[in-house]
Amino acid sequence: MSPTATQVEVQLTKGALGPATDWRPKGAGAVVQFEGVVRPTESGRSLRGLTYECYEPMTSRMLGELGADIVEEHGLIALRVEHSIGFVANHAVSFRLYVASAHRKAALAGMDQFIDRMKQTIPLWKVPEWENGDD
Amino acid sequence: MTTITVKLFGPQARLAQKREVLAACASDTPTAGEVLEAVGEACPILAEHLDNSKLAVNHELVTSTDPVRTGDEVAVIGMLGGG
Numbered sequence: 001m002s003p004t005a006t007q008v009e010v011q012l013t014k015g016a017l018g019p020a021t022d023w024r025p026k027g028a029g030a031v032v033q034f035e036g037v038v039r040p041t042e043s044g045r046s047l048r049g050l051t052y053e054c055y056e057p058m059t060s061r062m063l064g065e066l067g068a069d070i071v072e073e074h075g076l077i078a079l080r081v082e083h084s085i086g087f088v089a090n091h092a093v094s095f096r097l098y099v100a101s102a103h104r105k106a107a108l109a110g111m112d113q114f115i116d117r118m119k120q121t122i123p124l125w126k127v128p129e130w131e132n133g134d135d
Numbered sequence: 136m137t138t139i140t141v142k143l144f145g146p147q148a149r150l151a152q153k154r155e156v157l158a159a160c161a162s163d164t165p166t167a168g169e170v171l172e173a174v175g176e177a178c179p180i181l182a183e184h185l186d187n188s189k190l191a192v193n194h195e196l197v198t199s200t201d202p203v204r205t206g207d208e209v210a211v212i213g214m215l216g217g218g
Contacts, residue, residue: 055144125145
């Protein structure tokens with residue numbers, strides 16, 4: 001059975017993400033949450049932060065399709081992805097993924113695979129904003 | 136000859152210092168591969184960064200042999216890495 005829209009949630013937010021919510025889908029025995037935090041350095045250079053760009057509506061649609069694929073492949077209960085757009089200062093959260101399943105292993109595997117595929121296929125870009133305004 | 140407006144994002148837009156490139160194609164009915172090649176010719180600084188890029192036409196990823204028509208919304212989808 002194909003995942004329904006209610007099983008996959010996608011939210012793009014301008015700027016840094018706020019605190020995590022108490023996301024606990026009915027029937028879940030495992031809920032895994034991952035947060036991506038902007039690092040203060042990249043390749044040894046100091047960063048002010050990252051600017052994220054998307055290409056809507058393609059980005060949201062593809063995130064939803066990827067989420068549905070992962071839900072189906074791993075037999076998950078639900079998945080929710082939140083991602084920042086625009087500037088996010090270092091140490092702030094720019095990406096959050098929740099995965100719910102009946103058991104731990106499926107949730108962990110689904111989470112790992114979603115992130116790997118997202119980085120390869122989803123039109124979401126990050127541009128480093130260096131300290132001192134360097135290019 | 137056809138000129139296609141192609142959108143740029145992220146590091147490629149930063150590198151080109153522009154958000155759009157006018158890709159001049161010899162054919163009246165260019166393929167996505169020909170449009171991508173024309174992007175590199177119109178903006179040489181991007182040429183070496185297009186190898187792993189694809190085109191999106193009307194918000195759908197296409198293959199290099201798919202046609203691009205005048206009026207299509209075209210974007211370079213390359214150098215990904217959100218998260």
